[in-house]
Each structure stands twice: as structure tokens, then as C-alpha cells.
Amino acid sequence: MEHHPGDFQVVVRDIRQLSQQENDALTLLWLLEGSVELRDGETGRYLQADELAIVNRHRRWSLHSKTANVVMALSLNAGWLTRLDGDFFASVYQSSSETRDAEDTLRYLMRQLLVLGLVNPQAHYRLEANRWLSEIALLLASRFSRPLTAQAPRGAERWSQRINRVVARIDANYQRRLSLQEIAAAEFVSEAWLSRLFRKEVGVSFMQYITGLRLRKAAEQLTTTRQSIQQIAQQQGFASSRVMSDLFKREHGLTPRQFRQQHPQTAVESRRPPPQQTERWQPVSIDRLYARLNAPQTYGLDSPPLRLSPQQTRHLDVRELPARAAPLRHTRMVITVRELDDLLREDVRRELEQLHDALPIFAIDIHDPFLSSRLFGTGWDDPQMAGYACWYNLQRIFSWLATLGWAVILHTGLTTRGDLLQRFLSLSANHFPPATLASWHFVWHWSPQASDEARQHAWRQQKTILQRLSPQSALGIWHRFPQQVEDDPLLRSPLLVEADFLACQADANELLDLAQVDSQKLAASENYPVHKLRKLHSALRQRQL
Structure with a gap:
């Protein structure tokens, strides 16, 4: 029995020897009768009657048996799965002792498909099949998924949590058409x-990263497979083999065909099955x-209900905080x-004022570089437009902050x-009173990729400008410290001694993995900011700082 509707394939066979090369499908194996040996890559195990196995995409696998058996193989096309869920292949899929109850449900769904x-009449087969396939995909994503443990790219330890998520999404979906609009949404x-943040942290643009990843994967396939250049281009997400060849030659100085000729395919021979x-x-x-x-079933509709592992959310109503026996030592x-x-925005102002009534706010931090x-699009530094352009909105913002007594933290990098910063501070003296200017704190972003000379030049230039035009404003350094802060280059830099304060990111979500949420990991995530600050202190x- 075989069905090949395109998005999936159902095969039931009595197998003695079957080998499958790497492909773009996720395969579910259900042994209905007998026993077989499954080899998945370099590992192997024996499947007994009624056992399940999941073979992830891009894996070579084979089945071998000397006795009669019945094997059901369900292959799910990667394109169909990513249309359902763009992040489906950001995880790998495997069964374990924790998925025993879910395996009963998976058998039931595969049985319904069989x-x-x-x-069923052929006319209604595809509609009915999509029903069971969608439930299978949901079950896999909710119960059988495990975080993808790929080797982190160089410099990934300095990336923010958001950029790490974006890169993981790209790595899982680079073989299809992927746009910045989709990732940003x-x-x-x-x-x-997102484009600015990606270039700032990764060092290349969004499209440059995707193209580089596709070219690396294509070069690997050229040296380890005998697939045609057209097949490789299609599998790696290039628009055509011509586009891949042009980009490949620009990157390596060789066409794909020349590259393959200069790199012997020794690995290919070892991958081919013995004759x-x-x-x-x-x-x-x-x-x-x-x-x-x-035959009587020991599972099916009476199986435990499907658990979707919902995200754990904790709500805090600041209007109903319990009374404290003693005031907080640090209330900023x-x-x-x-x-x-x-x-x-009026809604933002209203929510901030309501929060201030419950928990006094010390300052508003503007995350993006304020210039x-x-x-600051056009006209702000034009003397003839000094009373108009952006200054009207700037006066609205800073006057409102001053009325509430809040400081403001402005980011530079x-x-x-320097000329724009100097111009802004010079004009600000004509628009705002000295008390408002004194409430401005500036924080300079430490750049790990830059040279010491470039960092010191930018820091001292901005510090000189602030000392001359806004001497009451503090100037600090902002840095996203890694988990191991002891060896960070900033701690050895002379700039740290000159800074008025030090700012860092300590986001509780950095350690939160929604795929494996339990009480211990949730508690560790909540305590992460405190532990990180203690290590920094x-x-x-x-260093006696």
C-alpha cells in the first residue's frame, strides 16, 4: 500500500533491506508486526512490534530484517510543515520515556491515516488525510520536540536573545524563501x-547572513554528494542554479563545478551503501x-488527553501589592x-503614569540611539526651523518628563x-532650562568588535562634548556582558574608570526555554538577573572598581 499526494507519503511494506539517503522529509516509522533493525546515521537499534521511531530530516537511515514484518512509514514534506509553522524545524523530534502517553496518541492518528x-473513497482522501496530518504535526510540535543543539556561530555568545532567536529561525528555514518581513513579523x-539590530550584533546584513549560510551548505554538498548543481541550488534555497553559480564564484573565485573538481569526494564513497x-x-x-x-487495541480514544505544554505566565497586579514591613533599600x-x-503616544504616557502611582519611577531609558x-529626520538643526520641525515634539517629551521629575537615559554608540551630538546639545540649551538638561544621562554602547583605538577615540570625543555643553549630565557605559563576566575585555579597559556608571542587560527571559518549562527552570530564569548582577559586582x- 502506497500513497504519494506530494505533501506526504504513506508506505506499508514487508522490508528486508531498505536504505534512504538524506532528504528534506521528516519520517515516522511504526512497526506493526515483526522486528527490524533501524540504523539512523551512525547509531542503530532494534524495533519490536508496535514500536515507533522518528527520523529527522537530512538524515541517512536504513531498515534491515531477516524475518517477515509490516512497517508503516509516513514521510512529511518539509515544505508542507513549514507552511503550517515557520518554526517547525527550529527543533528536532525524538521519542523518550516522557512521551510514552503521546506515543499512544501518535499510533492512533497514524492508524486513522492507514x-x-x-x-475511504479517493475523492475525499486528501481532505480527510489533512485532518489527521495536522493533528500529527501538532502532536509532534507539542510533545516530541527538543531544542536544536547546533553549534553556535562564532560570536553568538555576545548576541541578544532576540538575535539568537532570529538566527535559529534562519538556520531552520534557509532552504526556502525567507524574508526580513516574515522574521520581523x-x-x-x-x-x-530588526535590520539595524541584526547588522549591529552579527556584523553583516540579514541577506548577507542567509546567502553566506546557503553558500556554506552548498559547498558542503558539492564535496560530500553526487547531486547535480541544479539539485543543490534548489535544496539550498537559491532562485536558480545560475544565481548560485554567480554567488559561489564571487565568494570562492571558482564555479561550483570547478570547486567540486578541486575537492575530491572521498566522503561520498563512504556514504554509498555496499553493493x-x-x-x-x-x-x-x-x-x-x-x-x-x-486486532484489539490497547490505546486510541481512551488514551490520555493531548497536553500542549502551555506557556506559564505570571501576572502581577501592582495595585494590589502586599504591604511591606520595611521600605525597600533600593527604590530606583x-x-x-x-x-x-x-x-x-497617549496610551504609553497613561500607562507610565499609572505605574508611577504604584511604583515610583526614577528614569525612562530610551533603548535605541536617540539621534x-x-x-531627527530633517530640519532639527536648521536655525530657520528651530521653533518648528522636531523641536515641538521634543519639547513635549522632555517637558512632560521634567514635570513628573523623571530622568531620561539617552543612548549613544x-x-x-560627534558633530550631530554637539549641535543637538548646543540647540537644546536654547529650548530647555538647565534643570531639564541636568536630568539627562547619556550611556555609551561598548562595541566588542571594534579596536581599542576606535573605542577610545569615540568615547573621549563624546565625553569632551558633554563636559563642555552639559557638564551636569552623567556619562556611563552600556554592555551586554556574557554569562562569564570575569574575563570580559571591558573590565580591563581604562574607559571603565572614567565612566560615571555602568549599565548592563540582565533579562530574565535569556534563560527561559518555553519548550522545556518546569518549576525549577522557571525559578532559575526569574533569579537570573540577580545572579548576573552579583557576578558583575x-x-x-x-579589580577594586
Whole structure:
């Protein structure tokens, strides 16, 4: 029995020897009768009657048996799965002792798909099959998924949690058409903002990263397979073999054909099965299948309900906080917003004021470099437009902050132009009173990729400008410290001694893995900011800073 509708393939066979090369499908194996040996890559195990196995995509696998058996193989096309869920292949899939109850449900769904192929009219087969296939995909994603343990790219330890998620999404879906718009929508951010953040942290643009990844995978296939260049281009997500050849020659100085000729395919020969291991299998008779399907079932509709492992969310109502026996020792609270112009929104202002009534706010932190805001598009440094352009909105923002008594933290960086910063501070003296200017704190982003000379030049230039035009403003350093903070280069830099304060990111979500949520890991995630700050304080004390 075989069905090949395109998005999936159902095969039931009596197998003596079957070998499958790497492909783009996720395969589910259910041994209905007998026993077989499954070899998945370099590992092997024996499957007994009624056992399940999951073979992830891009894996070579084979089945071998000397006795009669019945094997059902369900292959799910990667393109169909990613259309259902763009992040489906951000995980690997495997069974374990924790998935025993879910395996009963998976057998039931595969049995329904098998029965469907035997008794249902062909006209309704695809509609009914999609029902069971969708439930199988949901069951796999919710119960059998495990985090993808790929080798982290160089420099990934310095990336933010968001960029790590974006890179994982790219690595899982680079073989299909992937756009910045799709990734930004999944992250609930704008394309422009994500593009700037990606280039800042990864060092290349979004498309440069995808193209480089595809070229590396194509080069690997050229040296380890005998597939044609057209097949490799299609599998790696290139628009055509011509496009791949042009990009490949630009990267390596050789065409794909020349590259393959200069790199002997020694690995290919070892991957090919020995000549004696030809495929040997036979179809299973309908009577034999009916007898197997009519046997009493120990699972099915009475199996435990499907658990979807919902995300654990903790809600805190700041209006109903319990009374404290003693006041907090540290009551300064800083709220971060993404861009300066977010403070023009009435809903944002209203929520901040309500929060301030419950928990006093010390300062508002503007995450993005403030001179990159849309408010500084055109006209702000034109003397003839000094009373108009962005200054009207800037006065609305900073006057509102001053009225509430909040400080504001403005971010700069290595690429901040000194002439623009100087011009802004000079004009600000004509628009705001000294008390407002004194409430501005500036924080300079430490760039690990830059040279010491470039960092010191940018830091001292901006520090000189602030000391001359806004001497009451503090200037600190912002840095995303890795988990092991003791050996970070910033702690050895002379700039740290000159800074008025040090800022770092300690996000509780950095260690939170929604695929494996339990009480211990949730508690560790909640305590992560405290532990990170303690480690940072310890490192500073060791250096007497």
C-alpha cells in the first residue's frame, strides 16, 4: 500500500533491506508486526512490534530484517510543515520515556491515516488525510520536540536573545524563501529596527547572513554528494542554479563545478551503501493489513488527553501589592521604551503614569540611539526651523518628563557622529532650562568588535562634548556582558574608570526555554538577573572598581 499526494507519503511494506539517503522529509516509522533493525546515521537499534521511531530530516537511515514484518512509514514534506509553522524545524523530534502517553496518541492518528487509505473513497482522501496530518504535526510540535543543539556561530555568545532567536529561525528555514518581513513579523518588531539590530550584533546584513549560510551548505554538498548543481541550488534555497553559480564564484573565485573538481569526494564513497545492500522489500497484502487493524487495541480514544505544554505566565497586579514591613533599600526603578517618539503616544504616557502611582519611577531609558529617532529626520538643526520641525515634539517629551521629575537615559554608540551630538546639545540649551538638561544621562554602547583605538577615540570625543555643553549630565557605559563576566575585555579597559556608571542587560527571559518549562527552570530564569548582577559586582570588587 502506497500513497504519494506530494505533501506526504504513506508506505506499508514487508522490508528486508531498505536504505534512504538524506532528504528534506521528516519520517515516522511504526512497526506493526515483526522486528527490524533501524540504523539512523551512525547509531542503530532494534524495533519490536508496535514500536515507533522518528527520523529527522537530512538524515541517512536504513531498515534491515531477516524475518517477515509490516512497517508503516509516513514521510512529511518539509515544505508542507513549514507552511503550517515557520518554526517547525527550529527543533528536532525524538521519542523518550516522557512521551510514552503521546506515543499512544501518535499510533492512533497514524492508524486513522492507514484506515483512511484502505476504506475511504479517493475523492475525499486528501481532505480527510489533512485532518489527521495536522493533528500529527501538532502532536509532534507539542510533545516530541527538543531544542536544536547546533553549534553556535562564532560570536553568538555576545548576541541578544532576540538575535539568537532570529538566527535559529534562519538556520531552520534557509532552504526556502525567507524574508526580513516574515522574521520581523514573528518577532513583533519593524523591519528597519530588526535590520539595524541584526547588522549591529552579527556584523553583516540579514541577506548577507542567509546567502553566506546557503553558500556554506552548498559547498558542503558539492564535496560530500553526487547531486547535480541544479539539485543543490534548489535544496539550498537559491532562485536558480545560475544565481548560485554567480554567488559561489564571487565568494570562492571558482564555479561550483570547478570547486567540486578541486575537492575530491572521498566522503561520498563512504556514504554509498555496499553493493550487496540492494533494496529488498515486498508489498503487504490487504488481508494481512485488515487482520492487523482489526486486532484489539490497547490505546486510541481512551488514551490520555493531548497536553500542549502551555506557556506559564505570571501576572502581577501592582495595585494590589502586599504591604511591606520595611521600605525597600533600593527604590530606583528604570523603565525602558524602544524609541524616543514612543513617549508621544497617549496610551504609553497613561500607562507610565499609572505605574508611577504604584511604583515610583526614577528614569525612562530610551533603548535605541536617540539621534537615530524619526524625530531627527530633517530640519532639527536648521536655525530657520528651530521653533518648528522636531523641536515641538521634543519639547513635549522632555517637558512632560521634567514635570513628573523623571530622568531620561539617552543612548549613544561608536557610530554616533560627534558633530550631530554637539549641535543637538548646543540647540537644546536654547529650548530647555538647565534643570531639564541636568536630568539627562547619556550611556555609551561598548562595541566588542571594534579596536581599542576606535573605542577610545569615540568615547573621549563624546565625553569632551558633554563636559563642555552639559557638564551636569552623567556619562556611563552600556554592555551586554556574557554569562562569564570575569574575563570580559571591558573590565580591563581604562574607559571603565572614567565612566560615571555602568549599565548592563540582565533579562530574565535569556534563560527561559518555553519548550522545556518546569518549576525549577522557571525559578532559575526569574533569579537570573540577580545572579548576573552579583557576578558583575564580584568582578568589579576584585579589580577594586
